[in-house]
Amino acid sequence: MNFRGMVRAPSVPALGLLALLSFLSSEPVQAGKVLVMPVDGSHWLSMKILVEELSLRGHEMVVLVPETSFLIRASANYTTKSFRVPYTIAELNANLDHIKKTAFEKPPQMTDIFVNLGNLMQFTNMQVKGCEGLLYDESLMKSLRETGFDVMLTDPFLPCGTILADSFSLPAIYFLRGIPCRLDESAAQCPSPPSFVPRFFTGYSDKMTFPQRARNTLMTIFEMFLCRKLFASADELASRYLQKDTTYKELLGHAAVWLLRYDFTFELPKPQMPNMVHIGGINCAKRGPLTKELEEFANGSGEHGFVVFTLGSMVSQLPEAKAREFFEAFRQIPQRVLWRYTGPVPENAPKNVKLMKWLPQNDLLGHPKVKAFITHGGSHGIYEGICNGVPMVMLPLFGDQGDNAQRLVARGVAEALSIFDVTAEKLLVALRKVLNDKSYKEKMSELSAIHRDRPIEPLDLAVFWTEFVMRHKGADHLRSAAHELNWIQYHSLDVIGFLILILVTVIFVIVKSCMFCFRKCFRKNQKKKKE
Amino acid sequence: MNFRGMVRAPSVPALGLLALLSFLSSEPVQAGKVLVMPVDGSHWLSMKILVEELSLRGHEMVVLVPETSFLIRASANYTTKSFRVPYTIAELNANLDHIKKTAFEKPPQMTDIFVNLGNLMQFTNMQVKGCEGLLYDESLMKSLRETGFDVMLTDPFLPCGTILADSFSLPAIYFLRGIPCRLDESAAQCPSPPSFVPRFFTGYSDKMTFPQRARNTLMTIFEMFLCRKLFASADELASRYLQKDTTYKELLGHAAVWLLRYDFTFELPKPQMPNMVHIGGINCAKRGPLTKELEEFANGSGEHGFVVFTLGSMVSQLPEAKAREFFEAFRQIPQRVLWRYTGPVPENAPKNVKLMKWLPQNDLLGHPKVKAFITHGGSHGIYEGICNGVPMVMLPLFGDQGDNAQRLVARGVAEALSIFDVTAEKLLVALRKVLNDKSYKEKMSELSAIHRDRPIEPLDLAVFWTEFVMRHKGADHLRSAAHELNWIQYHSLDVIGFLILILVTVIFVIVKSCMFCFRKCFRKNQKKKKE
Structure with a gap:
């Protein structure tokens, strides 16, 4: 855009500010x-x-x-x-x-x-x-x-x-x-x-x-x-x-x-x-402050920041072998990890990982030091990621989550993995991409700006x-009048059938008439020839 | 609705009032x-x-x-x-x-x-x-x-x-x-x-x-x-x-x-x-005050109120004979009439009619004493009628106006006439309906309330x-991906054709196979019989 400069102008909602104030004071x-x-x-x-x-x-x-x-x-x-x-x-x-x-x-x-x-x-x-x-x-x-x-x-x-x-x-x-x-x-x-x-x-x-x-x-x-x-x-x-x-x-x-x-x-x-x-x-819509403990953990993550990891409100455990892969991957990144996890913890669990029974997901994703979000790809988590502009690593589990992940991967703001065969190595590759390749963060910031730019x-x-x-x-x-139509009527199949019937009839009559005339002429010619 | 009473609650826009005020003061x-x-x-x-x-x-x-x-x-x-x-x-x-x-x-x-x-x-x-x-x-x-x-x-x-x-x-x-x-x-x-x-x-x-x-x-x-x-x-x-x-x-x-x-x-x-x-x-959106002259005319219309009559920005004249029918009809109603008209005026023009070169249509329709709006049914006039809750008599001239009139007649907020064969009598019948039958005003007020009840x-x-x-x-x-499809692709006609082709092929193969088997069996039976 070619801007002439920065001009202070009233915002759209401000246009109705006076009306709003009078509304507040008078209309119940x-x-x-x-x-x-x-x-x-x-x-x-x-x-x-x-x-x-x-x-x-x-x-x-x-x-x-x-x-x-x-x-x-x-x-x-x-x-x-x-x-x-x-x-x-x-x-x-x-x-x-x-x-x-x-x-x-x-x-x-x-x-x-x-x-x-x-x-x-x-x-x-x-x-x-x-x-x-x-x-x-x-x-x-x-x-x-x-x-x-x-x-x-x-x-x-x-x-x-x-x-x-x-x-x-x-x-x-x-x-x-x-x-x-x-x-x-x-x-x-x-x-x-x-x-x-x-x-x-x-x-x-x-x-x-x-x-x-x-x-x-x-x-x-x-x-x-x-x-x-x-x-x-x-x-x-x-x-x-x-x-x-x-x-x-x-x-x-x-x-x-x-x-x-x-x-x-x-x-x-x-x-x-x-x-x-x-x-x-x-x-x-509602973002609360973090607890003192979480605030300290987040702020203490230094320049590398931290990663939030949840698999949704219904899944807080993983099969032990699978969990081990995650711990192994997290050990190898400089970021801190906040993980909602209630399963068994290996003895040598890496120190940069903090396990919790429940995470204030949206509050955490709004923290300036958050760098990535590992999620199952439920629509709630996705929107919390988009609102806050946090790129994701997605591990879809069931339902619409596979499609959800595909949508975000296509936009260049996420990487997707299969939870079935995820390994520490695969997770690391995906996580490092999202953390280190700036394009994920840039595209996500753009998407976030568009999402938050709305009239109401x-x-x-x-x-x-x-x-x-x-x-x-x-x-x-x-309410659309289509509710009064059945499937055939809605798609005009009855009308199309009727119009095709008319068309076929017309063509049939024309062809028959032509053939009739042709035969008449042909016979006359034959008769003449015979004569 | 069963209301517990009237409770003062913040309005929807008020929810963001603080945000708005900070926006006004900070964001350019x-x-x-x-x-x-x-x-x-x-x-x-x-x-x-x-x-x-x-x-x-x-x-x-x-x-x-x-x-x-x-x-x-x-x-x-x-x-x-x-x-x-x-x-x-x-x-x-x-x-x-x-x-x-x-x-x-x-x-x-x-x-x-x-x-x-x-x-x-x-x-x-x-x-x-x-x-x-x-x-x-x-x-x-x-x-x-x-x-x-x-x-x-x-x-x-x-x-x-x-x-x-x-x-x-x-x-x-x-x-x-x-x-x-x-x-x-x-x-x-x-x-x-x-x-x-x-x-x-x-x-x-x-x-x-x-x-x-x-x-x-x-x-x-x-x-x-x-x-x-x-x-x-x-x-x-x-x-x-x-x-x-x-x-x-x-x-x-x-x-x-x-x-x-x-x-x-x-x-x-x-x-x-x-x-x-x-x-x-x-x-x-913008309604201005009436001029002193118009304000006096409107207020002086007494309990019967007044009628606004325009045929849009492009039509300010009528063939003389047609104009006479309108003057004749207006003579017979107790309402005052404000008419945007620049054609010849008959000598005995009724006194309740005020002719003008240009009307502040929206300002007039917002006046509490306005009772009806005679219009050609352009979308602008229609919305000014709806915003202000004024029932209409419609005289569609060309373009979409016929369809527009039909929409409002179907909603019970207007009567429609043909400008070609309009007479004083026909106009009077329509006008008296709209003026005296309360249902037109009631339905229009309802429509107006719904139209004006919007979040922004x-x-x-x-x-x-x-x-x-x-x-x-x-x-x-x-932007929909449909823009990259041609007409045949958009309606999946190629896919439907392909699927029908497969279906027909499958049926053909099955029928042929069955016939082949049937013939084989049949021949065997025949051979056996012969033997």
């Missing part, structure tokens, strides 16, 4: 009642930020919590209502352990998609059973119904909130990164051409070769069957409980607003619908749309 | 250089608001103006650079008069689309010739090139700005309501399924019957030819001037950001691309994205 905000049906684990950690913010703004927040919950706890900021589920925390853990085992102990291969699917189906079915515990808890349901909520805020990764919203006739706000097999996009009637929108588990970018596009198209067809299978138990519960013939996808289609936890610094540009709002990076903060946007839906009892003006 | 805004290529007429009136705002924020604004301009004038807020065009204002007027005549004197019919197209083509070709005057003005081009602009802000209704942006290698920001035959959507690679996105000139809503969907699909095919014909002169000029084989559509595809002058209180919900930003209602003002949003593009030299992260 109406407090509503929000029913919240979260999904446990890291999903809850980002939704909690919105729940607490809405509570701060005077809204009554009621959060439904299964008895066996990993991370959803009571708080002074919101009311929790607990419901019984037909499984124990041990059973949940066993389910999770099985998923982890798949990642750690099997080489990545083509059939992973079926393994992933099987694991996911088992998890979803378990959670749908849990949902039954809530829906058929009559006294709890009665008390909820009588509360008279204004809106349902839910994570549609699991179907319970959606069924509840329909049962209570509440407008629903969906808070999500995405639903397996793109059920969110198809429910929202959002076009998603397979020619430039890669499907999950393919690891493709938006620039595909012909074979990749062909496989992506096949994956699209496969997804349709996948969805049906994956959410069969949800469809069954919805139809049974709501006493109408419906599917989870159909219920999802009634969404008022989709609050999507991504933006296009991470996700690839693709078509959107008017009721989709991007709140990627909402989990970076994601948390404010999420609050705005939740309140909008309460104020207007939905967001009907954003 | 870099001033850039913006080259502006506007389109004359009402198009300029809304773009001017953004140009002036950017100027206020310290940016250097250079506006390119053809010598024969209706409404683009010099200003202290921006520099204008004039260029010669090979037509006079009289020729421009003649062109416009021809368009008006078509509307006033011919009954609306199926073939209007060809008439509209012919008029539009004549206008576009004239303006493309005008553009040549600019592009081949070597000294002006040299001085512009040397200025070193950061961004091109242009209205792509006409192609000159786009060609210039490519020539100067500037990122382009498009400011528009839409381009004829949806060239904007196809250039942006935005999916636009004909099953629920009605085409221009059809007058359909987004809920179509089968025959309507079939016609809409045919219109889609027709549009492709239309586009080529309509912008043939632009394609030719672009290829010749830029010395490469290109089209206007291809150049448009390089857009950094599309600032779209609509939102979904007016437009029907449809798919969008990530670099599309909605700034509908930007023209309502459209003008601020337009300023933000212009500055974003300057800061980051474009908005590449929002």
Whole structure:
């Protein structure tokens, strides 16, 4: 850019400063009642930020919590209502352990998609059973119904909130990164051409070769069957409980607003619908100070700085042999390492490594001395990396993490490794690249600057749309008429068939007429010849 | 909603108040250089608001103006650079008069689309010739090139700005309501399924019957030819001037950001691309006080209030007989009427009508005593009606106005009449409906409330994205990979063909194999029988 110089001009928000001040002093905000049906684990950690913010703004927040919950706890900021589920925390853990085992102990291969699917189906079915515990808890349901909520805020990764919203006739706000097999996009009637929108588990970018596009198209067809299978138990519960013939996808289609936890610094540009709002990076909104102990560790890392290493909220251990590889690699770098790890520690563990049960990930990534982030590639960690401009080494475990890693590697801000065959050597190569090759940090700083350059903060946007839906009892003006079309109508297959039929008929009639005329003429000529 | 009461809570913008205040006091805004290529007429009136705002924020604004301009004038807020065009204002007027005549004197019919197209083509070709005057003005081009602009802000209704942006290698920001035959959507690679996105000139809503969907699909095919014909002169000029084989559509595809002058209180919900930003209602941003004369006229209208009547910036006269019908209708209503009209006035003109050469439309529509708005249905007037919650009587003349009117009639906030056969009686029926049936006002107030309930003002949003593009030299992260696909690839027709080929081959092989086996068995049986 050719700048004439630095001129002080009012910022965009400043344009409305006077209006804002008068707004603050005069206009009261109406407090509503929000029913919240979260999904446990890291999903809850980002939704909690919105729940607490809405509570701060005077809204009554009621959060439904299964008895066996990993991370959803009571708080002074919101009311929790607990419901019984037909499984124990041990059973949940066993389910999770099985998923982890798949990642750690099997080489990545083509059939992973079926393994992933099987694991996911088992998890979803378990959670749908849990949902039954809530829906058929009559006294709890009665008390909820009588509360008279204004809106349902839910994570549609699991179907319970959606069924509840329909049962209570509440407008629903969906808070999500995405639903397996793109059920969110198809429910929202959002076009998603397979020619430039890669499907999950393919690891493709938006620039595909012909074979990749062909496989992506096949994956699209496969997804349709996948969805049906994956959410069969949800469809069954919805139809049974709501006493109408419906599917989870159909219920999802009634969404008022989709609050999507991504933006296009991470996700690839693709078509959107008017009721989709991007709140990627909402989990970076709140950054706290570090404890004295962590502050000292970080500051004491000197010029080399330090590395943060976590594998997400659900994975704090590694098979012993694998853990040893990590310790071995960390021994050979001059950086300090902060690692969330609760497994066995070898006797000669390197001194530059500090192990912790839990890490304040976002607070640490915001520290000026942080140099790299080793992560499994969950969307939360990724955004904390992007917000703070920290290049990454990624070890995707399951779900969307493989695709996530691919996206960041393609942007030149991360290196990816397979957790199955990671060795100290491989880790060192990747880590040294990210630490020493300046391009990773530069590209990440650029990406971070673009991500943070936005007209309104994601948390404010999420609050705005939740309140909008309460104020207007939905967001009907954003609802596409495509919801009234079936699959054939949506893609105009009936119209195309009809037009082809007309075209063929017209061609047929013309050809027949020509042939008729030709024969007539030909016969006449023959007759003449004979005569 | 079930409200617990009225609770004072901080507003969304207040959340960032401290951050904002510190931003104001510390962070300087870099001033850039913006080259502006506007389109004359009402198009300029809304773009001017953004140009002036950017100027206020310290940016250097250079506006390119053809010598024969209706409404683009010099200003202290921006520099204008004039260029010669090979037509006079009289020729421009003649062109416009021809368009008006078509509307006033011919009954609306199926073939209007060809008439509209012919008029539009004549206008576009004239303006493309005008553009040549600019592009081949070597000294002006040299001085512009040397200025070193950061961004091109242009209205792509006409192609000159786009060609210039490519020539100067500037990122382009498009400011528009839409381009004829949806060239904007196809250039942006935005999916636009004909099953629920009605085409221009059809007058359909987004809920179509089968025959309507079939016609809409045919219109889609027709549009492709239309586009080529309509912008043939632009394609030719672009290829010749830029010395490469290109089209206007291809150049448009390089857009950094599309600032779209609509939102979904007016437009029907449809798919969008990530670099599309909605700034509908930007023209309502600035409301000034009324002159003493107008204030007295408005306030003196008593309990019945007054009606505002304009047919847009380009039409201030009517054929005499038609004007008489309007005077006759106005005589019979108790409201006062403010009419932008410069034609002959009958001797016995009713006293409740005040004629003016120019109306401060948005200022008047914001007056508490305004009861209805008679308009031709241009998008600017429509938004001023929506912002201020004023129900309308619509008299579409040409272009998108027929479709615009249909959208508002469907929402129950307007009545539409044909200007060709309008009579005092018809006008009275429509006007009395809108004035006396409370539902029009109620629905319009609701629509207005939804339109004005937004997290950020459209003008601020337009300023933000212009500055974003300057800061980051474009908005590449929002650019879809679909731009690298041709039409066949985009719709996966090659992949579908390939998959069908494989399917057919597999079926063929299976059938042949079965037949082979069957024959073998059959023959064996026959042989055995013979033996």
